[in-house]
Amino acid sequence: MSASESAARSITYRPDLGLLIGRWFMNAPVATLQADYRALLAAAQEHHVGRWLLDVRRRDQLDPTLGQWTTGTFYPEASRQLAPLQLRIAVLCSPARLAVYADSARQQEYLNYGLAAERPYQLQLFGDEGQAMNWLNG
Template sequence: MPILSTEYLLLSHGPSADMLRIMWRRPVSLAELQQGYEQVRAAAVRFRAPLWLVDLRSPGLPRPVEQGHWLHELFLPESYRFFAEPLRLACLMSPEQLAAVWYDPVSTANARTLTDPEQPFQLALFDQEAEAVNWLTQEIV
């Protein structure tokens, strides 16, 4: 069920009650990224939805370094306090995007940092939607 639709972001609730689907429609500016993720967090708090399926398959993504810094170093680490359960993000990428992450040493290092179990959020990268949804909905051990 759509919650928010802008020229650059589509936010939907579901497929489970505690999950949001975030689809970036095009590359965004830092201001759009910040506004979009603030709206995502507000909806997630309203719906008690700490599970986020983030669709990054839009052409032109991933984002520039300064946007990644804001998202991964500032926004996500502070967002955990809004939820009783861990904030979990399954990032859905095309097979080519995912391969590029593991091909580039800087991207690989960033991915390892983001998926580190010591982060105050849980993040994983996928190229298959069913696997991403399964990971999001699995029991946390």
Template structure:
């Protein structure tokens, strides 16, 4: 596990959380995401909250890799359960995901039905957890 990412499992909510604790460069991002796939805390539940509020704004290349390469592999590890993943982002990053045409297209495709996972982005942790637990659509 990377020292810049903290993993936790909440058995009371059946929820895995990964929190980036400091700003990291894009060069470590793939390694950190790969570490999530090996975390025993993650493999015990299909409900994942990734708190990326301390990460820099993503690039289209990084977003494409996460949504088309990493997420399908994460979902495959959890079958037959269905991965439900919430990204917790700062408001400026949420706005960037909406305003940048390339990022918007990548994320819209990832949110669409037909994937082996459910994905949403939130700026409020309570709403993210409620969605993960099926209390909010």
């Protein structure tokens, strides 16, 4: 197991599970979160892994700019850089975050875009870590 940690997040490669786990401990500015996602991609390239569990349960502030960037720019680029691996992303969300997604038309737009089957990556949201892990292994 190898890990990278900052005050706001950790990135852990689990060779026994064949996946990368990113966990955020707090909210952070968009620029910091974008750097975190880039660090996640660097770790994925280093370990040659396309299955990611992203735990965002403690990040309760949702900036639409980040949603647009992750689904429209970052995930497609990460998919290209990891090819021929299939990028499969399970996002572990708190009930409060899922409610924001449900109540915000703008967030729903980015989410629907990211979840669409025609994307070069597979993305699903989960409230339960066991279900997320089962999906990643499926």
